[in-house]
Amino acid sequence: xxxxxxxxxxxxxxxxxxxxxxxxxxxxxxxxxxxxxxxxxxxxxxxxxxxxxxxxxxxxxxxxxxxxxxxxxxxxxxxxxxxxxxxxxxxxxxxxxxxxxxxxxxxxxxxxxxxxxxxxxxxxxx
Amino acid sequence: xxxxxxxxxxxxxxxxxxxxxxxxxxxxxxxxxxxxxxxxxxxxxxxxxxxxxxxxxxxxxxxxxxxxxxxxxxxxxxxxxxxxxxxxxxxxxxxxxxxxxxxxxxxxxxxxxxxxxxxxxxxxxx
Amino acid sequence: xxxxxxxxxxxxxxxxxxxxxxxxxxxxxxxxxxxxxxxxxxxxxxxxxxxxxxxxxxxxxxxxxxxxxxxxxxxxxxxxxxxxxxxxxxxxxxxxxxxxxxxxxxxxxxxxxxxxxxxxxxxxxx
Amino acid sequence: xxxxxxxxxxxxxxxxxxxxxxxxxxxxxxxxxxxxxxxxxxxxxxxxxxxxxxxxxxxxxxxxxxxxxxxxxxxxxxxxxxxxxxxxxxxxxxxxxxxxxxxxxxxxxxxxxxxxxxxxxxxxxx
Numbered sequence: 001x002x003x004x005x006x007x008x009x010x011x012x013x014x015x016x017x018x019x020x021x022x023x024x025x026x027x028x029x030x031x032x033x034x035x036x037x038x039x040x041x042x043x044x045x046x047x048x049x050x051x052x053x054x055x056x057x058x059x060x061x062x063x064x065x066x067x068x069x070x071x072x073x074x075x076x077x078x079x080x081x082x083x084x085x086x087x088x089x090x091x092x093x094x095x096x097x098x099x100x101x102x103x104x105x106x107x108x109x110x111x112x113x114x115x116x117x118x119x120x121x122x123x124x125x126x
Numbered sequence: 127x128x129x130x131x132x133x134x135x136x137x138x139x140x141x142x143x144x145x146x147x148x149x150x151x152x153x154x155x156x157x158x159x160x161x162x163x164x165x166x167x168x169x170x171x172x173x174x175x176x177x178x179x180x181x182x183x184x185x186x187x188x189x190x191x192x193x194x195x196x197x198x199x200x201x202x203x204x205x206x207x208x209x210x211x212x213x214x215x216x217x218x219x220x221x222x223x224x225x226x227x228x229x230x231x232x233x234x235x236x237x238x239x240x241x242x243x244x245x246x247x248x249x250x251x252x
Numbered sequence: 253x254x255x256x257x258x259x260x261x262x263x264x265x266x267x268x269x270x271x272x273x274x275x276x277x278x279x280x281x282x283x284x285x286x287x288x289x290x291x292x293x294x295x296x297x298x299x300x301x302x303x304x305x306x307x308x309x310x311x312x313x314x315x316x317x318x319x320x321x322x323x324x325x326x327x328x329x330x331x332x333x334x335x336x337x338x339x340x341x342x343x344x345x346x347x348x349x350x351x352x353x354x355x356x357x358x359x360x361x362x363x364x365x366x367x368x369x370x371x372x373x374x375x376x377x378x
Numbered sequence: 379x380x381x382x383x384x385x386x387x388x389x390x391x392x393x394x395x396x397x398x399x400x401x402x403x404x405x406x407x408x409x410x411x412x413x414x415x416x417x418x419x420x421x422x423x424x425x426x427x428x429x430x431x432x433x434x435x436x437x438x439x440x441x442x443x444x445x446x447x448x449x450x451x452x453x454x455x456x457x458x459x460x461x462x463x464x465x466x467x468x469x470x471x472x473x474x475x476x477x478x479x480x481x482x483x484x485x486x487x488x489x490x491x492x493x494x495x496x497x498x499x500x501x502x503x504x
Contacts, residue, residue: 002380006358006387007351008239009232012146014268016394020138022169023186031188032162043148060149062157099259106135106258113134128254132484133477135258140394142268225385232384260491261484264398272390274421275438283440288410295400312401314409358387365386 015043020109028108029078037061037071038080041096050095072096080104141169146235154234155204163187163197164206167222176221198222206230267295272361280360281330289313289323290332293348302347324348332356393421398487406486407456415439415449416458419474428473450474458482 017039025035040060044052054065054072061068075081082097143165151161166186170178180191180198187194201207208223269291277287292312296304306317306324313320327333334349395417403413418438422430432443432450439446453459460475 002362002383003355003358005236005239005380006361006384007355009146009235009384009387010270010354010358012144012235014142014392015145015148016140016142016266016268018138018262019141019169019173020135022141022166026186026188033158036158036161040148043145047145060152062152102262103255103259106255106262109135109138109258110131110254113131128257128488129481129484131254132258132261132487133481135261136396136480136484140266142392142394144388228388229381229385232381232388235384236380257488257491261398261487264396264487266394267397267400268392268394270390271393271421271425272387274393274418278438278440284411284414287414292400295397299397312404314404361387361390362383365383 013046015039015046017042018105021105024105024108024112027112028104030080033063034071034075034080037068037075038098038101041081041098045096045098051093052096139172141165141172143168144231147231150231150234150238153238154230156206159189160197160201160206163194163201164224164227167207167224171222171224177219178222265298267291267298269294270357273357276357276360276364279364280356282332285315286323286327286332289320289327290350290353293333293350297348297350303345304348391424393417393424395420396483399483402483402486402490405490406482408458411441412449412453412458415446415453416476416479419459419476423474423476429471430474 021035025031030038037057040057041052044050044056049056054068057063057068057072058065063071072081076083080098080101082100084095084097086093086095147161151157156164163183166183167178170176170182175182180194183189183194183198184191189197198207202209206224206227208226210221210223212219212221273287277283282290289309292309293304296302296308301308306320309315309320309324310317315323324333328335332350332353334352336347336349338345338347399413403409408416415435418435419430422428422434427434432446435441435446435450436443441449450459454461458476458479460478462473462475464471464473
């Protein structure tokens with residue numbers, strides 16, 4: 001039935017991303033594959049899976065599990081991903097956080113804004 | 127002033143993408159770099175630039191202009207991008223369309239749905 | 253610090269709504285206040301609160317608690333909201349679902365589409 | 379054909395709204411009907427219609443044309459809507475802007491943030 005299929009499509013949901021990320025990830029030191037991995041993490045987080053396994057990541061990406069793991073480790077080192085710990089019922093859980101990505105995005109945004117303002121001021125003084 | 131900076135951030139806007147694309151682009155025959163190029167096109171289209179130059183693409187991506195052009199051509203051949211023509215004031219304009227991407231996404235979605243339903247039916251018959 | 257304030261803004265998040273709802277809620281038998289209440293429910297659901305109290309609703313809306321309760325009951329009767337039950341650790345929980353809203357939206361969309369197609373067919377036959 | 383119908387649904391698009399608006403419009407001095415009118419304006423603007431007529435507004439809302447006009451005037455007086463002028467081919471065009479809404483939203487956000495920080499500081503000093 002058509003209705004059920006459109007409903008199923010609706011239930012798949014959407015993911016909303018700042019346009020600024022698309023125009024500035026290169027300036028932030030990221031390449032396309034790294035951005036996609038970060039967006040996959042955001043997608044997993046929004047679906048309630050805060051610590052996807054390399055196997056779950058690799059199922060959706062064109063990388064092997066070992067490559068996913070390596071990319072995650074590199075993004076942790078480069079300061080785009082954090083691993084947070086939480087305890088529920090005294091069991092320790094780990095979860096990825098991409099808050100560092102968003103912090104770096106804001107740094108980049110403020111830097112861009114300051115450059116624009118400086119350029120404007122210089123032009124006004126001419 | 128803080129207010130102006132948050133307002134400037136807001137004005138940057140967002141881009142909304144079906145979650146299904148992230149979980150199924152591999153099945154659709156796309157890799158991470160191709161998805162990013164398609165999302166860049168969507169971002170340009172939403173900002174009113176329907177025919178970004180290879181130079182404009184390359185400024186945001188980690189690829190050279192020639193690589194951007196090559197990737198666009200390959201995505202046209204693979205049926206994810208169309209070039210449409212329009213005339214305004216009798217001048218011919220070209221514009222990219224990523225409607226084919228969305229059509230392929232729906233094909234993939236309906237296929238996935240049918241497989242789930244078939245598996246369900248098989249399980250029910252056991 | 254500016255950065256923290258923009259980060260706090262980002263963390264507030266966004267809510268994404270089909271444009272079709274805005275252009276067709278009247279045809280679906282909803283008024284502006286009812287749409288806002290349904291969007292408030294969606295906002296609560298996305299923040300993980302699946303059964304906001306009338307008091308929590310009233311704190312955000314220009315209605316009294318009793319009015320919120322009355323509006324929710326009317327929207328249940330009109331078939332836009334469901335109350336679902338779930339059990340966790342053998343405790344019964346209730347949760348609102350706005351799936352019925354989305355089902356009605358699709359009904360309305362398909363009806364609109366059929367009317368457009370019929371009108372087109374009639375025009376083609378002339 | 380199912381595919382065409384889902385594609386048509388996709389083409390309807392979405393509208394993305396800061397969650398903060400839903401939790402704080404009351405504090406900003408807006409009621410539900412005013413928020414809906416502002417969101418309708420945003421929806422028209424995003425579809426490229428920057429100056430919808432009262433008749434176009436009334437077709438989507440439960441208000442008469444005269445009521446739409448009155449509400450718009452009140453929202454201009456209350457500082458949520460601006461009318462901007464632009465000239466193209468030496469013809470004067472008017473367009474609505476809801477930038478003032480977003481500015482007021484940021485004012486409200488910064489005020490809320492300061493209150494939270496003050497409360498925190500007071501608690502820390504106890």
